Amino acid sequence: MRTWRRAFITERCGRCGKPIETGAPVQEIQPLAGLRRPKLRCVACADEAEPVDLPALVARQIPMTPMAHIRTGLDTLPLDFKQRQMGREPGEDDD
């Protein structure tokens, strides 16, 4: 089965080896077994003319969602034991 699509990334033609730039029409030839990767053909090497109504490549971006800040206690300052010991007499017991 032969289908036309636009190149998502810069791909290479399977016959002449020239790079197919992003957005350029590329012919995909699906093998019969369906297990191997499809063969790619550039416009010059394809056995049929590219369709006129091939839709343009639309770059799809996944919208970023802001991350929620979860307080774990790991981002606070470490315990300052010297500061905590201020004001104690030497040998004073804990209350």
Ligand SMILES: [Zn+2]
């Ligand atoms: Zn080619």
